[in-house]
Amino acid sequence: MKSNLLKFQSICSKEWPHINMNEPHILPIYNSSAFVFENIEQGIDIFKGNQEGYVYSRYGNPTLATVSEKLAALESIDLDSKAYALLTGSGMGAITTALLSNLQSGDIIVTQADLYGGTTELLKSMLSKFGIKTILCDLNNEALLTDTLASNKVKLIYCESPSNPVIACVDLKLIADQAKKHNVLTIIDNTFASPYLQRPLNFGFDVVIYSTTKYLNGMGNALGGAIITKNKSQFNDLWNTLKLTGAFCSPNDAWLLYNGLKTFPLRMDVHCNNALSLATFLEKHDKVKTVNYPGLSSHKSHAIAKSQMSQYGGMLSFEIDGAINEAMYFMNNIKIATLAPTLGNVDTLILHPATSSHLKVEKSVREKVGITDGLIRVSVGTESIEDIIEDFGNVLDSL
Secondary structure, eight states, X not given: OOGGGSOHHHHHHSOOOOOOOSOOSSOOOOOOSBOOOSSHHHHHHHHHTSSOOOOBTTTOOHHHHHHHHHHHHHHTTTSSSOOEXXXXXXXXXXXXXXXXXXXXXXXXXXXXXXXOHHHHHIIIIIGGGGTOEEEEOOTTXXXXXXXXXXXXXXXXEEEESSOTTTOOOOOHHHHHHHHHHTTOEEEEEOTTTHHHHOXXXXXXXXXXXXXXXXXXXXXXXXXXXXXXXXXXXXXXXXXXHHHHHTOBOOHHHHHHHHHHGGGHHHXXXXXXXXXXXXXXXXXXXXXXXXXXXXXXXTSTTHHHHHHHOSSOOSEEEEEESSOHHHHHHHHHHOSSSEEOSOOOSSSOEEEOGGGTTTTTSOHHHHHHTTOOXXXXXXXXXXXXXXXXXXXXXXXXXXX
């Protein structure tokens, strides 16, 4: 129908022909909830899977698909086979989708005690309602892990490395090898390390999870999560779960992630260098009881981290020689760092886990793994390291 045959209201309401002449240099944001079929036959073929095509952005979207392909390429750069990635609306969306896709009532998860508080709460408060049991285990204790897998009908092993917030590492090859011997699935939250520093698929892990909100984006301006696997059947199951739960990523957030990735390696090098310098400084300060950073030779995970990470990351935590009052004083008097419940941004961020991310974890449980009232988590930014150290030193000196 010619435009001059349409009434004013119809011209306003109709989607106008897209004027595409040259390929855009930057990926467009496809903010469309649905996609058009040329005819009903094409629609049927796409719905049946006989023809590739987009249906509805909850099922797939060109912006999301492009960003997913890029993440999959980064994760599988050392592999002979390709990987497959899905984007979710948040890191928790990725964790929940990956677990729901692979678990049913009666299944058992083996995991570590030092997990992100939200993950611990998900396992304890939600998945337990559906008859899914969680067993805590020292994943670096090969004899204990072997016995746990042999004496229980374990469905999957879930881990973080480095962990949040005590920055402990687990031996990825050890875990993957034991899991394969017992036909157990492996899932890892690799957010702290990022694929720039550590690629778990290389060590035999089945599924890798990210909160893309953090280092992959790096700017703190968008939420997102990612699930990556090299198993196409696993990917199809994950996609189906994501489609049904609706935990997909928005095109806007995916686009912001896509642009953040362009500076990702540059940012990570500075994060790592600054974190090592700050950790070295804090370790020598008399007001600091403990520093958790795998780049320090004194850290219990140093040897493991050295064997599987190219650098040691931008995350550290330290325990003030005092209690909660001293920790609160530090939090309130620091100048260069921002008090914010996130990490991986270009600027330095600090968090008090006991009163925030791990607030709902029982005190006895968190303290057992080192999450004390005096522990402060630091996401070391890309500012001048001299400025960061001076600020931290001034506050510690005034305690």
